[in-house]
Each structure stands twice: as C-alpha cells, then as structure tokens.
Amino acid sequence: MPRKKASQELTRDMIVKEARKQFERKDFHQVSMRSIAQELDCSHGAIYYHFKNKAELFYTIIEEYFISLNKRMEDTVNDPGDKHGKLKNVFLCFIEFGLDHQSQYEIMFMTRNKEVDGLSHEAANLSYQKFAETVQLLSHKRLLIKDIYSAFISLHGFVSHYSGSVSSYKEAIDAAQVHADFILKALD
Amino acid sequence: MPRKKASQELTRDMIVKEARKQFERKDFHQVSMRSIAQELDCSHGAIYYHFKNKAELFYTIIEEYFISLNKRMEDTVNDPGDKHGKLKNVFLCFIEFGLDHQSQYEIMFMTRNKEVDGLSHEAANLSYQKFAETVQLLSHKRLLIKDIYSAFISLHGFVSHYSGSVSSYKEAIDAAQVHADFILKALD
DNA sequence: CTCTCTATTTGACCAGTGGTCAATAATATT
DNA sequence: AATATTATTGACCACTGGTCAAATAGAGAG
Structure with a gap:
C-alpha cells in the first residue's frame, strides 16, 4: 500500500491548496491535519513528510x-x-x-x-x-x-x-x- | 469506590478555587478538566456532576x-x-x-x-x-x-x-x- | 436498626486532536 | 536486474472535552 503511483503523488502545493481552502471557512483549530488528508485522499501522516508540523504548514x-x-x-x-x-x-x-x-x-x-x-x-x-x-x-x-x-x-x-x-x-x-x-x- | 466520605466530598467551591489557581498561570486551553481533577484527587468525571461543562466552570x-x-x-x-x-x-x-x-x-x-x-x-x-x-x-x-x-x-x-x-x-x-x-x- | 432512596463518584468509554515511526511499495539510480 | 531512495500508510502515543452505567456513602423513613 505505501507510496502512491507517480500520477497521484502528494505535493506541498496540493496540501497548501487544500489547507488554504479549509482555512477560508474555518479557523486554525477547526482545520485538522486529518480533515486536510481526508480531502486529499491520503493519510494524515503523509502530510508530515512534507511539513514539519501544522504550524509550518499554516x-x-x-x-x-x-x-x-x-x-x-x-x-x-x-x-x-x-x-x-x-x-x-x-x-x-x-x-x-x-x-x-x-x-x-x-x-x-x-x-x-x-x-x-x-x-x-x-x-x-x-x-x-x-x-x-x-x-x-x-x-x-x-x-x-x-x-x-x-x-x-x-x-x-x-x-x-x-x-x-x-x-x-x-x-x-x-x-x-x-x-x-x-x-x-x-x-x- | 464511588462516592467519597463526607469529609472529602467535592464542592463547587473547591473546583472553582483550583481551576482559578491554574487559570492564573495557564490559559483556558492549557487548563484541562483532568489537571484540575488530579490536583483535587478526584476523577475528571466528578467535575461534570458540579458543572455542565468546561465553559460553565470557567x-x-x-x-x-x-x-x-x-x-x-x-x-x-x-x-x-x-x-x-x-x-x-x-x-x-x-x-x-x-x-x-x-x-x-x-x-x-x-x-x-x-x-x-x-x-x-x-x-x-x-x-x-x-x-x-x-x-x-x-x-x-x-x-x-x-x-x-x-x-x-x-x-x-x-x-x-x-x-x-x-x-x-x-x-x-x-x-x-x-x-x-x-x-x-x-x-x- | 434496617431498609430504601438519593446524591455523589468512579472509571471505562467515545470521538477527536497533533505528532511519530517502522514497515512497505513505487520510483530512481546504479 | 539489483540496489538505493523516496513517499506513504496505518498503527500507535499522549492528550483533549464529554458521557454514562455502575457502585457506594449518607439521609430519611418505618
């Protein structure tokens, strides 16, 4: 299961884009790493490969x-x-x-x-x-x-x-x- | 185990006092119902008998x-x-x-x-x-x-x-x- | 003095959070 | 083709606020 095919690999930009989107309607604490991951069809752990933590992403x-x-x-x-x-x-x-x-x-x-x-x-x-x-x-x-x-x-x-x-x-x-x-x- | 002896029963005042004390050094989110309970030697569930929720207590x-x-x-x-x-x-x-x-x-x-x-x-x-x-x-x-x-x-x-x-x-x-x-x- | 009834407490439980990490599979490099 | 690298998973940790059945201490009644 680990590692997706190249076509659906996660990028920093994809994460930022989705996080930004949710951040427009919800505040920092209401946007969870899991909700971002869910919308991107990945595990929340994957985000931590691209960003050190929630603070860095935001x-x-x-x-x-x-x-x-x-x-x-x-x-x-x-x-x-x-x-x-x-x-x-x-x-x-x-x-x-x-x-x-x-x-x-x-x-x-x-x-x-x-x-x-x-x-x-x-x-x-x-x-x-x-x-x-x-x-x-x-x-x-x-x-x-x-x-x-x-x-x-x-x-x-x-x-x-x-x-x-x-x-x-x-x-x-x-x-x-x-x-x-x-x-x-x-x-x- | 449930219900303590009269001498060590929990009161609203005791809870408020302890919460107030912690609230002086930590902010709302840093003071947890559990940390208050711990200091009062009771379970955090007991607090919910005296207060509807954290917001009411605070x-x-x-x-x-x-x-x-x-x-x-x-x-x-x-x-x-x-x-x-x-x-x-x-x-x-x-x-x-x-x-x-x-x-x-x-x-x-x-x-x-x-x-x-x-x-x-x-x-x-x-x-x-x-x-x-x-x-x-x-x-x-x-x-x-x-x-x-x-x-x-x-x-x-x-x-x-x-x-x-x-x-x-x-x-x-x-x-x-x-x-x-x-x-x-x-x-x- | 017992018997019941009520007030209070516990601790297991729920759903959620941010964060970590070994295992694993897809891709790059040799 | 073998190997090394990279990205991903999902189980796990410690924590949060909150709920609730079960259990017990005390009050009141007979």
Missing part, C-alpha cells in the same frame, strides 16, 4: 496573506485622491483585510505561537513597518513613530473586537468609518 | 473578574486628583487589568464562545457600559457614544497586542502611557 499559507496585505496598502497609496482621504483608506483597508480574513488575521497578528513564531512575528513586524511608512507618507505633517504605533494598535483593536461578531467587513463598515475618523483625529 | 470564574474590573474603574473615579488625570487613569487601569490577567481577559473580551456565550457577552457589555459612564463622567465636555466606543476599542487593541509578548502591565507601562495620551487626544 505559516506557509499565512505568508501569502502578509504579502497580500502589504500590497493592498501600497495600492491604496497609489490610488487617486487627496492624501487625507487616502490615509483614511489605508486604515479602512487594514480593517477590511482583517475582517474579511479573520482566521488568517488571528494567526498573523493575534497568536503568539511558540512554534514557528519567529517567522510569523517577523512578517507581522514587516507589515507594521509598511503601515508606518504608508501613514507617514500620506500625512500632511511629520508624525511621531509612537503615534503611528498607537494608530496601528487602535486599528488592531477594531479588528480584534469585531472578529467573530461580524462575518465580513461590510457588516462593520459604518463603525469602521467612525473608528478611522477617531484615529485620524488623534494623529492630527 | 464562566463562573470569569464572573468574579468582571466584578473586579468594574470595581477598579469605579475606584479610579473616586480617587483624588483632577478629572483629566483620572480619565487617563481609567484607561491605564483597564490596560493594567488586561495585561495582568491575560488569560482571563482573553475569555472576557476576545473569545466569542458558542457555548456559555450569552452570559459572558452580557457581562462584557456591562463592563463596557461602566467604562462609557466613567469616561463621560470624567470628561470636561459632552462626548459622543461612538467616540467612547472607539476609545474602548483602542484600549482593547493595546491589551490584545501586548498580550503574550509581555508578561505583566509593568513591562508595557511606558507604551501604555503613550497610548492613553493618544486616545485622550482623539477625545479632545
């Missing part, structure tokens, strides 16, 4: 989301419009990302995982860096890093608070506007 | 923490000093509570538990209510509820962000000051 997925978030923020800068409006859009964009990818956001910014941690933590830092640059770029005055950090934390609070009680960004869009304005005022 | 514990948090906020109002200073202290007091009781805070304000939920969610709402009243009381001007809510969310963000990367309030006290000032500015 970090692989999360990486893409970090890239996507960074790209979104960049794009917002390049959009048309005045700086002030774009600054608010960066805030809303962050919130949108968080609420439309709640399971991913949780691992990206909320879980202090002892396992793969170093990597995820670094990527989160990089995303914050990007955020800080973007905010400074769009601000009409020179900002203090501590204030940018507070803005970031306040945005994070919004996502963390609405995660779970709302199923997508659009359900919290009004509250998000209000909160973004609140943060803008503090930066002014 | 909600019982969490209730006390909600009361304690509310009390802290009240006390801050009655402290000596000017209103502005006290307002900032309410913010710091909330952060202090969150960072000095991270495992509890997680269940109180971060977990959207499907089980006991209704209760915990209500208590969280009540704590927010208390927060809102207190903030309005200490503000020099009439505030909008939406702004108070944004302030709350921003504080929550601080706790959520530093939870896990810091082991107590005192390690984040400087950052907390900065963040409190940031929120004060937005409210002004």
Whole structure:
C-alpha cells in the first residue's frame, strides 16, 4: 500500500491548496491535519513528510496573506485622491483585510505561537513597518513613530473586537468609518 | 469506590478555587478538566456532576473578574486628583487589568464562545457600559457614544497586542502611557 | 436498626486532536 | 536486474472535552 503511483503523488502545493481552502471557512483549530488528508485522499501522516508540523504548514499559507496585505496598502497609496482621504483608506483597508480574513488575521497578528513564531512575528513586524511608512507618507505633517504605533494598535483593536461578531467587513463598515475618523483625529 | 466520605466530598467551591489557581498561570486551553481533577484527587468525571461543562466552570470564574474590573474603574473615579488625570487613569487601569490577567481577559473580551456565550457577552457589555459612564463622567465636555466606543476599542487593541509578548502591565507601562495620551487626544 | 432512596463518584468509554515511526511499495539510480 | 531512495500508510502515543452505567456513602423513613 505505501507510496502512491507517480500520477497521484502528494505535493506541498496540493496540501497548501487544500489547507488554504479549509482555512477560508474555518479557523486554525477547526482545520485538522486529518480533515486536510481526508480531502486529499491520503493519510494524515503523509502530510508530515512534507511539513514539519501544522504550524509550518499554516505559516506557509499565512505568508501569502502578509504579502497580500502589504500590497493592498501600497495600492491604496497609489490610488487617486487627496492624501487625507487616502490615509483614511489605508486604515479602512487594514480593517477590511482583517475582517474579511479573520482566521488568517488571528494567526498573523493575534497568536503568539511558540512554534514557528519567529517567522510569523517577523512578517507581522514587516507589515507594521509598511503601515508606518504608508501613514507617514500620506500625512500632511511629520508624525511621531509612537503615534503611528498607537494608530496601528487602535486599528488592531477594531479588528480584534469585531472578529467573530461580524462575518465580513461590510457588516462593520459604518463603525469602521467612525473608528478611522477617531484615529485620524488623534494623529492630527 | 464511588462516592467519597463526607469529609472529602467535592464542592463547587473547591473546583472553582483550583481551576482559578491554574487559570492564573495557564490559559483556558492549557487548563484541562483532568489537571484540575488530579490536583483535587478526584476523577475528571466528578467535575461534570458540579458543572455542565468546561465553559460553565470557567464562566463562573470569569464572573468574579468582571466584578473586579468594574470595581477598579469605579475606584479610579473616586480617587483624588483632577478629572483629566483620572480619565487617563481609567484607561491605564483597564490596560493594567488586561495585561495582568491575560488569560482571563482573553475569555472576557476576545473569545466569542458558542457555548456559555450569552452570559459572558452580557457581562462584557456591562463592563463596557461602566467604562462609557466613567469616561463621560470624567470628561470636561459632552462626548459622543461612538467616540467612547472607539476609545474602548483602542484600549482593547493595546491589551490584545501586548498580550503574550509581555508578561505583566509593568513591562508595557511606558507604551501604555503613550497610548492613553493618544486616545485622550482623539477625545479632545 | 434496617431498609430504601438519593446524591455523589468512579472509571471505562467515545470521538477527536497533533505528532511519530517502522514497515512497505513505487520510483530512481546504479 | 539489483540496489538505493523516496513517499506513504496505518498503527500507535499522549492528550483533549464529554458521557454514562455502575457502585457506594449518607439521609430519611418505618
């Protein structure tokens, strides 16, 4: 029984793809190695040949989301419009990302995982860096890093608070506007 | 073997006490019904005679923490000093509570538990209510509820962000000051 | 003082989790 | 064709929350 025919061999990509798929509808703890294996018609043990553990597999997925978030923020800068409006859009964009990818956001910014941690933590830092640059770029005055950090934390609070009680960004869009304005005022 | 002698019978209080003790050093998922039972020299099944499930047991514990948090906020109002200073202290007091009781805070304000939920969610709402009243009381001007809510969310963000990367309030006290000032500015 | 009835506890059990590993079979290499 | 490598299985481990029939300690009744 061991070892499948070449045509149906398991690849890292197949595993990531299936895991990502389930991760879109269920959170980290709800997606089990066994449920992934089942959908791929393999044993869960096989996955451990391709990935050291569950954390490594999910970090692989999360990486893409970090890239996507960074790209979104960049794009917002390049959009048309005045700086002030774009600054608010960066805030809303962050919130949108968080609420439309709640399971991913949780691992990206909320879980202090002892396992793969170093990597995820670094990527989160990089995303914050990007955020800080973007905010400074769009601000009409020179900002203090501590204030940018507070803005970031306040945005994070919004996502963390609405995660779970709302199923997508659009359900919290009004509250998000209000909160973004609140943060803008503090930066002014 | 079943049923112990009267002198060593299990009580709800004994269970809560032991669970609370372990909950101070470990988070919800790290404290198992079995580890509580072991420390109480009983089987884990016995606990289920006194509590419907793990969520009910832990909600019982969490209730006390909600009361304690509310009390802290009240006390801050009655402290000596000017209103502005006290307002900032309410913010710091909330952060202090969150960072000095991270495992509890997680269940109180971060977990959207499907089980006991209704209760915990209500208590969280009540704590927010208390927060809102207190903030309005200490503000020099009439505030909008939406702004108070944004302030709350921003504080929550601080706790959520530093939870896990810091082991107590005192390690984040400087950052907390900065963040409190940031929120004060937005409210002004 | 027994007899019953109820309250409490046990421990085996269930279904699930992440993770490990010897055995094995398909493929590559020689 | 023989050998070495690689990928896969499935049994296994230790753990989780939760359920439940069976058994016993104590309370109350006669």
